[in-house]
Amino acid sequence: MHRAKLTLLLVVLPLGGCTLPWQRTIDRLSMDAIAPATAASLTESTSRQSADAKNPIMLAQHEVPDAGRGMTVDLARPPELLTLPPGVDPENSPADDGLNLDELQSLALASNPAVAEMHARVEALRGRWVQAGLPFNPVAQYEAEEVGNEGAAGLHSIAIGQTIVTADKLRLRQGVIAAEIRRAEANLAADRLRIETDVATAFTAALVAQRRVELVEQLQRIAAESVESVNELLVAAEVSRAPLLQAQTELQQAELVVETAQTILVGTRRQLASVVGFAELPPERLVGDLDGELPEVPYADALDQLLTASPELADRAAAVDRAQQALRLAHAQVVPNVSGQVRVGYNTGTDDTFTGVQVSIPLLVNDRNQGNIRRARTEITAASLALQRTELDLANRLADTLQRYQTARIQTKRLTDQIIPTAEESLNLSRQAFEVGETGYLQLLTAQRTLFQTRLQVLDTIAEARQAAAQIEGYLLQGSLQQTQFQPALDWDLQN
Secondary structure, three states, X not given: OOOOOOOOOOOOOOOOOOOOOOOOOEOOOOOOOOOHHHOOOOOOOOOEOOOOOOOOOOOOOOOOOOOOOOOOOOOOOOOOOOOOOOOOOOOOOOOOOOEOHHHHHHHHHHHOHHHHHXXXXXXXXXXXXXXXXXXXXXXXXXXXXXXXXXXXOOEEEEEEEEEEOOOOHHXXXXXXXXXXXXXXHHHHHHHHHHHHHHXXXXXXXXXXXXXXXXXXXXXXXXXXXXXXXXXXXXXXXXOOHHHHHHHHHHHHHHHHHXXXXXXXXXXXXXXXXXXXXXXXXXXXXXXXXXXXXXXXXOHHHHHHHHHXXXXXXXXXXXXXXXXXXXXXXXXXXXXXXXXXXXXXXXXXXXXXXXXXXXXXXXXXXXXXXXXXHHHXXXXXXXXXXXXXXXXXXXXHHHHHHHHHHHHHHHHHHHHHHHHHHHHHHHHHHHHHHHHOOOOOHHHHHHHHHHHHHHHHHHHHHHHHHHHHHHHHHOOXXXXXXXXXXXXXXXXXXXXX
């Protein structure tokens, strides 16, 4: 008996690995203490971008000029906040180009308040650094004595006094604050990376959700056409009513899947808008690459790069330096300052001119700053241990994130190279067998459902791999919308 041909439209979407837009920009921080001749060198870090030819997942190590050599602080210059790059307008983006990751990251860096907040903190610390290096002002004094005694005009004198700061304490005070500036700059770099990482992970989720909607809508159209084809076969009395009911059930399930996918897409776009800094994204499509190769990432190379350039470690290292600077200052504060005064006067009674010199210095009988010295030594130990703990924590987090990346990478490769081709071949054979009456419609539906579910699984593994890779590239920093935890540790006695 001749069987009417059932047409199944198969849409093959390229769902291989992906090439991510690596090579972020990060402020690298100098870990050296500020020397006396370079104490006025606290200018903003210059972010540089470089590429790692061997491994596109990891950032190349940035070479930054020594921030403490031959530069000056411009106190009148306001913080240089990130601005919107030319041509990026969230309201006037060309619809045919869509929204890409680089544009959204630039918008997020320009609009996220965390960056502006840390810029302000850095500028505030720079002002405090300048103030810490200023010596005492001289003191002018006029004094009149014995006025009216025996009708005389008395003694009149003018004095100039000055407190001399000893033991280079002004420079040492600046050294403590300079270390806090480096901590603030490290936290500024960390905030930028958190923003870029959060945007990249949210963009990946939204882009995959967008691709998922496209895939399930194709399935819905295929299911609708299948219902029409099976209904024609039923009218021709070539099949029973059971295949028609199965096809209708498949269509209803496809419609449900489409509604679910569209809801997920709306949610992921809202999450992306929040990390970018908008209430809602423009209606343009997201444009990104889901088809590039996912590279192998050796753990040793990734760990070495992380420990070399992590802003978290830069913050901890600057904390160690601050504690060391505080110890130097505590020792210097044992040496007392010297106060001196020179006086010139006139005695109206005898018509004589007189002069006087006064010098005073504290006697270190009880307070030799021994408490602050002990405290500083203890804080050096604590800061060093915190640095070691952060290194171990980064290694642990990297191991977990890299394991997720490698697992998703292996799954994506196996699914795209082996399982999907096998499922496609199985569907083709099932369709051919159904057309000649060798198999039933249920087997055809099973083969079609298997291919569809496999393609959805590829999307899930791609999302997992790309999000894990974005976290590795961002030095495992996330949570750009959380309140910053940085607080300058300047509770030390910074008096001269």
